[in-house]
Amino acid sequence: MIIQEILSGESKNVEFKENLPERSIKYMKSVVAFANGNGGKIIFGIADKTNEVVGFDKEDIFKKMDAIANAVSDSCEPAIIPDITLQTIEGKTIIVVEISEGRQRPYYIKALGREGGVYVRVAGTTRLADEYMIKELMFEGSNRYFDQALCTGLIITDQDIDALCKAMKEQAVKNSHNKEQKASIKDVGRQQLRSWGILIERDGKDYPTNAYAILTGCGGLHIATQCGVFKGTTKEIFVDRREYTGPIWEQIEEAFQFVLRNIHLGATIEGLYRQDIYEIPPDAIRELIINAMVHRSYLDHGTIQIAVYDNRLEITSPGKLPMGQTLERMKEGYSKIRNEALAHAFSYMNLIEHWGSGIPRIIGKVKAAGLREPEFIGGDVDLRINIYRGQIEPVEDNRINKIQVINTKMPNINKKVPDTTDNMPDTDKKVPYNVDDVPDTIERLPDNEQMKHIYKDVLENGSITTARAAELLGVKQRRARAVLLDMVKKNYLKKEGAARSTIYVKNL
Template sequence: MKLYESENVELKEIYTPDLKKEVVAFANTNGGTIYIGIQDNGHIMGLDNADFVMQQISNAIRDNIRPEISMFTNIELVQKEDKNIIKLTVQQGTKKPYYLSDKGLKPSGVYVRSGTTSAPASEDAIRMMIKMTDGDSFENNRSLIQDLTFTSFSKEMNLRQLEISQVQMRNLGILSGDDIYTNMGLLVSDQCKHSIKFAVFQGTDKLVFKDRKELTGSIFEQLTDAFKTIDFYNSTKATFHDLLRTDERDYPEDAVREALLNAIVHRDYAFSGSTIINLYSDRLEIISLGGLVSGMSLEAAMLGASQPRNEKLASLFYRMKLIEAYGTGISKIISCYKGLAVQPKFENVEGAFRVILPNTHAQVLSVEDEKYLPILQLFDKQTEITRSDVEEAIGIGSTHAVNTLKEMLSKGLIKKIGGGRLTRYVMK
């Protein structure tokens, strides 16, 4: 019976390295059979060196396709019309997607069968195969990027005198059992595709940008950079009780740290968007994607209940002593504001979770007094201001500046120090 190419039959007159693509395509689809020694039109040519070609095929499958596919293939020598041909049977694999090891988990390395041809799979198709094979857990799924480095992660592990061997990377879930990098590995790698977007706004809304930046790299590098960036804007206010001076930050450092850790450890990385940090004159907002895990209410989280979305990531942070115990982040943030006039807020909606840390030194202005906000914001960068500072800040003359400062003094918004040419104003 004459053979013809179909969705599950491929004919090759001679062996070429491209045969690997056909093997990958059949393994990723419904399986199939490849005949070597037969032309596309079904004419049998035969092979003079069949034993050597069989060895070439075996080596190519073993050395160039990942995950290991040899167990799903069978190579045999058969005779048709008294000529030797090779029959290569490929079963549908159980660890899809299979890919060419030198190309990786991307369209140029992953093929599927489409009619009588083997075509590159789309990135969406690759993700779907990974999800069907590895399950719904993002951190356990195989990473689409396999060329990973771990400079930042190794530095953090070494600082804590923790092992970073290949065995340990398997135990941490960075490598799968067959030494393929997982999404957990991608997150801690220098090539992490997720980021943190940081923005500073003038005032209490988003009308005027003061600064913005995007923090990239390993999530450990992002965590460090985010804390340092917030710290730069986290002003210190000195208060005196008799002769004792106390320095207090606008945002309690422990609250900032816990909010950042929660946003990084518990966000849903299946979303490609960035974690958002917005700094206003009166508050710091940190928004992480995904919201609380299904079945977990905000009320339960406030009580200390915890169900990590990324269990391996949470376990790694615990091992690195970045978090002390599961479910304590929100309670620690609340305790940082104990006894203060302002309190943190937590909001959970479908697809996002927001932590709002109020500025402990921000003055709550009435609508009538919001016109003084540009002047009050001068204290973000300096402890004292002068009349000329006010003139420059809002573009007014000296008489108008003097009258404005008198109004603010009468409202108790500022306090006057000194007199004459040495007059200065401080926050009350």
């Protein structure tokens, strides 16, 4: 296993150190980051650039092991107990420090405190945790759910509660699959909302939780779904966009209809009848949108983004995967609930069926339609799922082979469109977007995660130094400089000054 990891190089959960650094904080950040994530290994005695096995002399290797154990014990809070072992590779002895996934989150470096000492792993690098990530870790560490916490500042009346109960039952009836299921639906009352965590009762009065605000679209939480159609396969030129707010079930339906309007609709003849067939199974589309709504992080102030490109449908959900969840486990059907109150509400409204079955069912429906398996990307900061358009594999249902495109449902793209665009510009609720009014230039964010973090910092602060970039990414200055120069080459940034006075600014 260790040999395979060495051959594969550093990754999200594996880090190499050629020597034991004199200052333990240089690797303690990674120790904390692994404990705050899914665990990982730091392997001492491997050159991180070449993967060459360097090893250590046998005379002092046990002193080094003791030094590592003492540094972890003295530096981290809460306590982290690493598993430190020796391995012999190519006749050379290395030290393997394995850090397990922690349960008492957030873990941080004592000397830096909780405010500045919490680190996480992002795209194979160690970086300082954002404020929302620290809050997310705190909820995970205390086994609580953000959606069940009191929504401060939101005042509701008895009529508001009754209206929510009525609307939820209407949705349950609407989403029923058959008469038997519809007949079995019972009224939902206040006691039920309390048990789910949508309401909190104090001194005989009901108060709303964050789940209430999310479900109804009320309160200080800005919950929105952004949808866009892009020309080509990147976000450089957009054709149409919408932003939907309001009750969560309305956002689901509006986003679902937006996608259907902007993908190909074909027809097949079965006997004497014509049957309409979308290029992507509608059930899979709707289930993906629902999955994003119920599992996203609402601590992250970002929005769910649904983008239709020429070659794919892309759905991006804000927030890292919850503790214990991985992309592989998710695809296998393992369910890790992030928002328990919402999960109960969605289940009652027949928006989700059995917890954890959604992703495997989506994968099955997409593959059955002759499309390639959906692509799952990220999980450190957000989760992106791509469904690629266009049939690539034969399927057993021969009707698919008879599909003729009769209506592409694509907007007119011959109007004036901007040269560049950001991830998804804002717009007013339900107001059709007029592409004639689009400015010539809008911010275009890099696709690379490291570049994106740097670019956002430049937009906020006006410039960035190599030292600041290294701190932001949690990498050495040499690596940070390489990323900055690559951004200069790609015309995102411009280099100004020389030597120690060098800064990087936005390339206008």
